[in-house]
Amino acid sequence: MKACPWPVASLLPHAGNMILLDAVDGYDADSLSAHAVIKPGPYSLPDGSLPPWLGMELMAQAVGAWAGCHAREAGTSVKLGFLLGTRRYESHANALPAGAALTIHVRRGLIDASGMSVFECELRAESRLLAHARLNVYQPKDPDEFTQEASPT
Structure with a gap:
């Protein structure tokens, strides 16, 4: 894996405390x-932990950071992508504990010319597997055109 020279905020179309990742440790093709x-943060439970379903957002942001690394490396702009869903999200924790140091690993399993991709993802605290999933994502060629609402007639 290559080291990532860019800050996470420059890899994702998120801002402020909506960015849940702290850094990219490495990436490859x-x-x-x-x-x-x-x-x-805004999703914290009263004890400072995060609900277990937020692991899916951590995984999705790691997929977005992967796309952002490749865009930055190619000298192109970082584009908006969409989490379409998961074929299976399995959590092995009741919550993501406050202060826990997590590692998120994503691996592309499938990508097609239309921008649809499938990623195998894992979320760990040290060696303990907290969650894993297969995420379905979509990155359109022109996200601005994709997100435009049709004018009412």
Whole structure:
């Protein structure tokens, strides 16, 4: 894996505390590893932990960071992508504990010319597997055109 020279904020179309990743540890043509420390934020539970379903957002942001690394490397702009869903999200934790140092690993399994991709993802705290999923994502060639609402007639 190559080291990532860019800050996470320059790889994702997110801002402020909506960015859950702290850094990208490395990436290559098919995968990315990142880390995050669970901190208080808009999705925190009263004890400072995060609900287990937020693991899917951490995974989706790692996929977005993978696409962002490749865009930056190619000298193109970072584009908006969409999490379409998951074929299976399995959580092995009741919550993502406050202060926990997490590692997120994503590996591309399939990509087609239309921009549809499938990624195998894992979320770990040290060696403990907290969650895994297969995410279906879509990155249109022109996200602005894709997100435009038709004018009412």
